[in-house]
Amino acid sequence: MPVSYGKDEGIRQFKKGGPIVAVQVENEDGSVAKDESYMLFIKEALQSRGISELLLTSDNHNALKSGGVGGAIKSVKLQRLNQKHIQDLNAIQPNSPAMVMDYFTGWYDVWGDLHHVLPPEDMVSAVREILRRGMSVNLYMFHGGSTFGFMSGALADPSYKALVPSYDYDAPLSEAGEYTPKYHLLRDLLQRYNRGETFPDMPALHYREDYEPAIMYQHLSLWDALSFTEGPFKSPRPVNMESLPVNNGNGQSYGYTLYETTITSGGFLRSGDNVRDRALVFVDRSYIGLFKRQRVELVVPDGKDQRTLSLLVENCGRVHQGMDLDNQHKGLVGDILLNNIPLRDFTIYSLDMKPSFIDSLYKAPWKTLPDTPSFPGFFMGRMFAYGYPSDTFVKLPQGWEKGVVFINGLNLGRYWSIGPQQALYLPSPFLNSGINQVIVFEEQEGDYKIHFEDTPDLGMAADIQ
Known part of the structure; x- marks a missing residue:
């Protein structure tokens, strides 16, 4: 289980009468970093701080060989049960306990796609086979959840896709704590492994209500709300939201950022893929189009005299796994070009909407x-x-x-x-x-x-x- 590894965790270990029976050293390092010295450092850092329980690592089946660290048991992540994946794990460590660290009961949902589900019969069939083989299993997720606010993440492989707020994940217990068919099938299965003892009664569900609209x-108007933001800030060049001088110098983390500058002509506006992640574009606060990662060019109508060009940029969510973890600055992360000339002299408003x-x-x-x-x-x-x-x-x-x-x-x-x-x-x-x-x-x-x-x-x- 994840812990903060402070002084209190030492006395919470099972060997000292606490509930912690194992500690995971890292997650999917074999798929991303493949850094042996880093893994060794993390393991030794845990042990030097008094962690003496079983150590584990967790990787996808195709990264078992490149992941892990000596002195820690390797575990595998699965969804569809594949005999070869189990055989690969056993071949790598034939004398160690076998564990499915993450058995995926569902999957992420991204905007513009469908809601992903795993049929209950498929899930319980896989868990039954895992248990029949004498393996340990951890369900991811057992209880669905919610990513309130702007905290939902994103996927990057093969392209950027932002996750929806719900983390229901088609889990046995739903986002709202409701019992699902998966829950009942799983409860019946696990009852057979409970040494003849009966499970406690299931807690009563929370009442839900449909209220009047x-x-x-x-x-x-957004434009009338700008005076209530922190700032505005002047900058000769675009500044990503994390580098803005807001929140006591800590920058902006989430939400929207508004960038405004003056233009004197129309023409082709190009983002150069520097919009992270989506921007509504306005001229004199009238909407003219949208920038997103797959759309990097707009036409700005011709006009006389000076006009205000505004880009309302949304941080749609940061990638939370994979090789793109270090490339997650948001807002405008580079130049925006009008007729191939970089725009300059911005007024920037932080709209984190706290x-x-x-x-x-x-x-x-x-x-x-x-x-x-x-x-x-x-x-x-x-x-x-x-x-x-x-x-x-x-x-x-x-x-x-x-x-x-x-x-x-x-x-x-x-x-x-x-x-x-x-x-x-x-x-x-x-x-x-x-x-x-x-x-x-x-x-x-x-x-x-x-x-x-x-x-x-x-x-x-x-x-x-």
């Missing part, structure tokens, strides 16, 4: 929601939870395009009409009994209400291949 009644920023907007010049609101913009409404609040799911109906939902100032997560995920899990502790403030930041197209439903909507499902 929240009606949006006020609107705030609770302090959202709370400060109560002083902003909100207006009654017009028939044709401007975008990007903030929409405010209220939802009512009578009595003790229950879990629910926030669903933005057709009419909303892409943005972020805030409940009582807390960033619940992103939504995007392209799916697959169509509803955000809202746990009851986020809600107050009575009135709850709902703010939606919408990039391009909005509606006048959002729904609260008692069932998740992770999108159209497809079996993992």
Whole structure:
């Protein structure tokens, strides 16, 4: 299990009466770094700090030989049970216990794709065979989760794809803690290995509720909210968000960054793949197009005199595994060219949208929601939870395009009409009994209400291949 390896962990080890029976030295080093000296350093660092329990490493089946370190048992990651993968593990360490460190019960979901599922019968069949062979197994994931706020990651292989907020992962226990068919099948299987003792009764589930829709009644243009940001900052060249002089000199980590400069002509605007990861582009605050990693050129309309060019850049999520880990700066990471000339002299606004920023907007010049609101913009409404609040799911109906939902100032997560995920899990502790403030930041197209439903909507499902 992951621990911080401080002084307290020494007394938490099993040999000293604690619950820690094993410690994983590293994860997938054989697929990425393949650094023997680093692995040896980490192992010795653990042991010198008093870790004396069983040491483990974990790698994909095709990296077992290049991963690991002497004195630590190698374990394998699997989803579809392949006899050769087990044989490879046993051949490398024939006299050691065999363990599937990560048996994947589902998989990640990325925007614009389908919701990945692994049929329950396939999962329990693989776990049954693993146990029949006398191997140990750890399920990844056993309980689904949520990456609230802007914390969802991304994949880079073969190309960049941002993950959705839900980490339900088609796990035996769902994102909201619900029992699934996988859970019941797994419970029945594991009962056979419980030495005749009966499992405890399953805990009662949390009640979930569909509340009345929240009606949006006020609107705030993004441009009118800029005065509530930290800054702005002047720079002759683009500056990535992590290098901005915000948050006591620690830079910006998540959210959006707005870059503005002056242009005197139209022409071809080229990003040179320096937008990380997606940018709405405006001239005099009128939308003209979109930059993303696969689209690196836009036409800027001709115009007279000086005009303001704005790029609202979104950090869609950092890659969390693989060879691209060291290349995760966000915002503008290099020059933007207009007619092959680099743009200069930027005014930069940090829009990390932390609770302090959202709370400060109560002083902003909100207006009654017009028939044709401007975008990007903030929409405010209220939802009512009578009595003790229950879990629910926030669903933005057709009419909303892409943005972020805030409940009582807390960033619940992103939504995007392209799916697959169509509803955000809202746990009851986020809600107050009575009135709850709902703010939606919408990039391009909005509606006048959002729904609260008692069932998740992770999108159209497809079996993992």
